[in-house]
Each structure stands twice: as C-alpha cells, then as structure tokens.
Amino acid sequence: MERVIRIGRQLYFATIDCFAEPASSGPLDVVIDDAAGVKVEELARRIAVDVRERHGAQRAEVRIAARYPEHKPAPVSGIATQEIYTLLGQAVATGRGTRRVIGVSAQGMTASPWAQQLVAGRSRERLAAEGFSDDEIESILEAVPVATHDQRGQGTLTLELPEECDADLDALELLAIVEDSMSSEIYELMKRSDEGAIVDKATRRPRFPEDCVREAILGVIERFGGLPDDVVVSARQESLETIHLHTVVAERSGLLGELRRELSAA
Numbered sequence: 001m002e003r004v005i006r007i008g009r010q011l012y013f014a015t016i017d018c019f020a021e022p023a024s025s026g027p028l029d030v031v032i033d034d035a036a037g038v039k040v041e042e043l044a045r046r047i048a049v050d051v052r053e054r055h056g057a058q059r060a061e062v063r064i065a066a067r068y069p070e071h072k073p074a075p076v077s078g079i080a081t082q083e084i085y086t087l088l089g090q091a092v093a094t095g096r097g098t099r100r101v102i103g104v105s106a107q108g109m110t111a112s113p114w115a116q117q118l119v120a121g122r123s124r125e126r127l128a129a130e131g132f133s134d135d136e137i138e139s140i141l142e143a144v145p146v147a148t149h150d151q152r153g154q155g156t157l158t159l160e161l162p163e164e165c166d167a168d169l170d171a172l173e174l175l176a177i178v179e180d181s182m183s184s185e186i187y188e189l190m191k192r193s194d195e196g197a198i199v200d201k202a203t204r205r206p207r208f209p210e211d212c213v214r215e216a217i218l219g220v221i222e223r224f225g226g227l228p229d230d231v232v233v234s235a236r237q238e239s240l241e242t243i244h245l246h247t248v249v250a251e252r253s254g255l256l257g258e259l260r261r262e263l264s265a266a
Helices: 040-055 113-129 134-143 171-181 192-204 209-223 256-265
Strands: 002-007 010-021 059-073 080-094 097-111 150-161 232-240 247-255
Touching: 002 040, 010 040, 040 059, 040 080, 040 097, 080 150, 097 171, 097 192, 097 232, 113 134, 150 171, 150 209, 171 209, 209 232, 209 247, 209 256, 232 256, 247 256
Parallel strands: none
Antiparallel strands: 002 010, 010 059, 059 080, 080 097, 097 150, 150 232, 232 247
C-alpha cells in the first residue's frame, strides 16, 4: 500500500509491504493510523506485531520505504535546494521477538580512479614532451584536478538490530555516512560556482563502487561504536556508468563484530 505518514513534524510518502506466514484466511488487515508519529523502523515493528497477533501468523514482516525532502544549501552559493531521500524501515515479528532494520538510500556522484590514472599517464607524457621536469610534472598534476569520467550513484545503508537492542538511531547520521562515502554529494539546484566545486571535489576523491561500500561500513564502525556485535550491517552502492552500457553494483554485509575485527586486522 502507499500512504502519506507523519514522523515528528515531517510528512513522508511511504510504500508499505506487509507479509504474514501463514496467515488466517481472508484479507490482510493493516492498521497504521494509531502508530503515526514514531520513527519508521518503530512503525514497521508495530505493524508487524499487530499483523502477527491479529492473524495468528507465525511470522510477519513489514518493509517501509518512505521518500522525504531535506532542505540544504548548495556548497558555494548557499542557494536553498530541496533534495529527496529515502528512509528505510523493516521489522520481522516472530514468537521469539522482533528484529528491526533502519536504513537510508541516497544519490551521489562517483569519479573513476582507473580512468583518472590513464588520463594522468597521458598528461605526464605530453608535459614531458613540452620540456617539463619530473618534479614539475608531479607538481602540476597535484595542483590541477585530472579529468576522469563521473557517474551518478545510489548508496544504501541499513542496520539490523537484534531483539534486545533498544538503541535509538538517527537516520540523518546514516544519511551523512552514505553521502560521504561517495566522491561527492549532488544537488538538484546549483549555481555555476557550486558545479565547479562539486566536480573539483569528486575529481580529488575518485572512488570505485566497492570503495564507497568500504567507506560506508567504516563510517558505521566509527559513528556507532557502542552498538552490539550482533548488529547486521549492509552497504550497497549502485553506479550508473557513463561510458559503459552496464551498471556496476558492489555490496557487503556482515555482523558488526566481524567487521570491527576485520578492520583491526587490516
């Protein structure tokens, strides 16, 4: 079903999927009006518990994808712009308890490291042919951003919390992690000064999709160090390639404790 829901003072356009296994015969009743005003993952939990009890189901699962606007200034001009993000909430209710999932999905920009290395190699050859020394060439390439191909990307990050974990997570922190994992954030409305700043930033932070996934997981470890080891972290980056006809996807998931140990051993 599609509904407009209110979380705090913000309205969200939400798509809600609900499953019950096995359910009693008849239509699946879903009541959400009395759960309005809470966080999306808590709303998913309430619906899942209600559906399971109402239909006598062994298991009920609810997934919510809620699109909402965030108002933010462009990086140089400060012009007001409205960006649309997706807040993700999920819950699975069984006789053993309920697990919650909170997450976000956001768009950004990535710059290709490999293409940049190829362009830099040709630039070195041309500068050397013009008589520049090796030190001068490296100084030039350090000061001037080297061209590469850019693409728009979609980053998604979710945290699955165990039944006993009552942590109150801020989706805005997850959103900041996702946007920072890419080469640059993007804006719908910009001035020319903003466009130049974003291209310059992305070019100086070239990243493959797998780099974005690693950065997102690292961001979770750094920002949410107090969460228990059995929290499941999932990160996904989708790259809409500009010089290829295919889309590149990278993803990784695992227990937070395992990811911490991997980072310590690296």
